[in-house]
Amino acid sequence: MNIYVRLVYRNLRANLDKASLFFELVFPLFFIFVQGPAIGGTGLQLDLGGKIVGYAEYLATGAVTLTVINGGTNAGTQLWFDRKNGMFEQLLMGPFTRAQYILSIILATLIIGVVGSLLVFAFAFPVVGAGIAFTLRGQLLIAAALFLGTVFFGSFAITLSVALRSSETFQVVSTFAFFIFLFTSSVFFPTGSAPLAIQIVSLGNPLTYTTDIFRAGIFDALTPLVSLELLVLGLEAVVMFVLAVVAFRRIRV
Amino acid sequence: MTEDGPAVLVDQLSRSFGDKVAVDRVSFAIDRGEVFGFLGPNGAGKTTTIKMLTTLLPPSSGKATILGHDLATEGRSIRPRIGVVQQQDSFDQGLTVETSMDIYGLIWDVPKAERRRRIEELIDRFGMQEFRKTPTIDLSAGQRRRLQVAREFIHDMDLFFLDEPTVGLDPIVRRSVLDYLKERVKGGLTIFFTTHVLEEAEYLCDRIAVINQGRIVEIDTPENLKRRFGSAKEVEFKLLQGTSKEMAAALATLDGVTHQAQDEGSGVYRVTTSSPESVIPGIYRLAERLNLTVSSIYIAETTLEDAFINLVTDAKHAESNAGEA
Numbered sequence: 001m002n003i004y005v006r007l008v009y010r011n012l013r014a015n016l017d018k019a020s021l022f023f024e025l026v027f028p029l030f031f032i033f034v035q036g037p038a039i040g041g042t043g044l045q046l047d048l049g050g051k052i053v054g055y056a057e058y059l060a061t062g063a064v065t066l067t068v069i070n071g072g073t074n075a076g077t078q079l080w081f082d083r084k085n086g087m088f089e090q091l092l093m094g095p096f097t098r099a100q101y102i103l104s105i106i107l108a109t110l111i112i113g114v115v116g117s118l119l120v121f122a123f124a125f126p127v128v129g130a131g132i133a134f135t136l137r138g139q140l141l142i143a144a145a146l147f148l149g150t151v152f153f154g155s156f157a158i159t160l161s162v163a164l165r166s167s168e169t170f171q172v173v174s175t176f177a178f179f180i181f182l183f184t185s186s187v188f189f190p191t192g193s194a195p196l197a198i199q200i201v202s203l204g205n206p207l208t209y210t211t212d213i214f215r216a217g218i219f220d221a222l223t224p225l226v227s228l229e230l231l232v233l234g235l236e237a238v239v240m241f242v243l244a245v246v247a248f249r250r251i252r253v
Numbered sequence: 254m255t256e257d258g259p260a261v262l263v264d265q266l267s268r269s270f271g272d273k274v275a276v277d278r279v280s281f282a283i284d285r286g287e288v289f290g291f292l293g294p295n296g297a298g299k300t301t302t303i304k305m306l307t308t309l310l311p312p313s314s315g316k317a318t319i320l321g322h323d324l325a326t327e328g329r330s331i332r333p334r335i336g337v338v339q340q341q342d343s344f345d346q347g348l349t350v351e352t353s354m355d356i357y358g359l360i361w362d363v364p365k366a367e368r369r370r371r372i373e374e375l376i377d378r379f380g381m382q383e384f385r386k387t388p389t390i391d392l393s394a395g396q397r398r399r400l401q402v403a404r405e406f407i408h409d410m411d412l413f414f415l416d417e418p419t420v421g422l423d424p425i426v427r428r429s430v431l432d433y434l435k436e437r438v439k440g441g442l443t444i445f446f447t448t449h450v451l452e453e454a455e456y457l458c459d460r461i462a463v464i465n466q467g468r469i470v471e472i473d474t475p476e477n478l479k480r481r482f483g484s485a486k487e488v489e490f491k492l493l494q495g496t497s498k499e500m501a502a503a504l505a506t507l508d509g510v511t512h513q514a515q516d517e518g519s520g521v522y523r524v525t526t527s528s529p530e531s532v533i534p535g536i537y538r539l540a541e542r543l544n545l546t547v548s549s550i551y552i553a554e555t556t557l558e559d560a561f562i563n564l565v566t567d568a569k570h571a572e573s574n575a576g577e578a
Binding site: 009015016017081085091092 | 304307308309310329332333335337339341342343344345346347348352353356359360361362
């Protein structure tokens with residue numbers, strides 16, 4: 001059996017924090033079924049590159065990408081579990097390389113992020129279903145957004161977990177970072193209408209691009225900016241992945 | 254690469270952390286099928302040496318060959334052929350004992366049927382039936398340690414590194430683990446073993462290296478270490494007639510006796526000597542001359558612990574003397 005398949009399977013079986021995962025899947029449902037319809041009920045509508053969608057649909061798609069960041073955080077948790085329980089060193093003395101180990105965490109995170117997003121999307125379908133445009137271009141954009149977003153946030157969480165000295169600190173800092181990413185992105189509102197400071201921060205925020213690209217894919221609402229956003233998100237994901245690898249290589253055993 | 258040479262060949266291996274030298278130019282060789290003990294006080298460099306030999310930590314200088322492969326350049330060829338029990342716990346917290354063994358076998362690419370067979374055998378041999386379905390996070394320290402050692406035998410290996418593997422084990426389990434290791438050595442396994450329990454080093458090891466402050470002080474068989482570095486022995490004896498002032502006085506004249514004492518209450522004479530083999534006949538000759546009868550005689554055994562303490566203490570003295578000079 002392929003070495004990555006074995007390691008990914010082990011990561012998913014041994015290191016999944018099932019309680020957190022459950023919360024991560026349920027959390028977005030509140031946005032989809034509570035906040036979205038409640039605010040959407042005011043008649044708020046938004047323009048996505050010429051396509052008008054209700055706020056409930058807008059927020060439901062944002063809630064799906066919220067799962068990406070949740071899944072990404074799980075990468076850091078996997079690494080922390082292994083470090084805390086002595087399995088990190090144990091695996092590095094096994095028939096694997098450090099690169100294979102870190103890639104297996106990213107791959108497990110991709111599975112968690114993408115499967116989680118699809119599950120939440122399935123729940124969100126009754127809300128967004130009417131507005132969905134099933135095009136090949138749209139599906140490619142969705143795949144790219146989920147893939148790049150998960151790679152970025154998985155790598156980010158790995159870098160954090162390497163830099164921080166305890167799992168408790170990691171939990172606190174990652175949760176704090178999670179909220180910064182969340183509230184300076186386009187998950188809840190169009191950043192173009194936010195205060196200038198938030199607009200500026202959102203320009204560097206990969207969750208903004210993940211969400212924008214995902215929405216563009218779902219509603220086939222392409223703007224000239226989507227290609228640029230894809231490029232920026234791709235660059236951010238690559239840079240963060242390289243940072244994670246560099247940080248990982250420096251873990252003292 | 255050669256499959257005929259020693260299992261481990263270490264030449265002037267060193268590792269520093271900043272200014273601190275943890276391992277200082279150690280050299281040794283371990284034959285295939287040998288149990289090699291690595292003893293030293295806390296912080297002597299045992300774990301750092303293991304981390305280097307298991308490819309976890311790159312050496313600062315020096316060379317080593319593991320199973321014929323160069324440590325610096327062939328880590329990927331070394332790792333599939335070694336097993337390691339670290340000093341620290343290592344377990345998958347989300348799994349039961351049985352499942353964690355199964356998944357450990359899986360990541361080592363052991364076929365499923367073989368995994369099942371080995372798991373059953375190991376659970377039986379390591380006495381883990383009672384807690385085979387228990388999540389590893391709920392195990393006691395000793396149970397977790399047992400699992401950690403047993404788990405390594407899920408996969409094949411030629412060389413097994415064990416860093417204080419019996420910490421937390423009760424004496425019965427400890428003995429059964431050591432016996433299992435001995436059994437596997439008969440099948441050709443080579444073992445590199447560290448411990449603070451010197452009786453188990455003596456029980457298991459063919460040869461022992463004593464390391465202190467990063468340097469190897471001595472390498473020899475346990476018997477030779479005891480003989481060469483053990484303390485003077487104590488010969489204890491009793492007379493049928495109870496105590497005798499003449500005997501007490503005569504003992505002082507015996508060659509090789511460095512100290513002698515008599516316990517008035519129990520009537521036991523204690524004679525300290527480095528050569529009991531010549532002192533004991535002397536005691537019998539004295540008794541005959543004084544018309545006394547030796548009713549019991551006993552040599553207090555020199556332990557490996559004596560030899561270890563003497564070696565480490567002597568090394569410390571030598572170090573401080575060199576520093577003063």
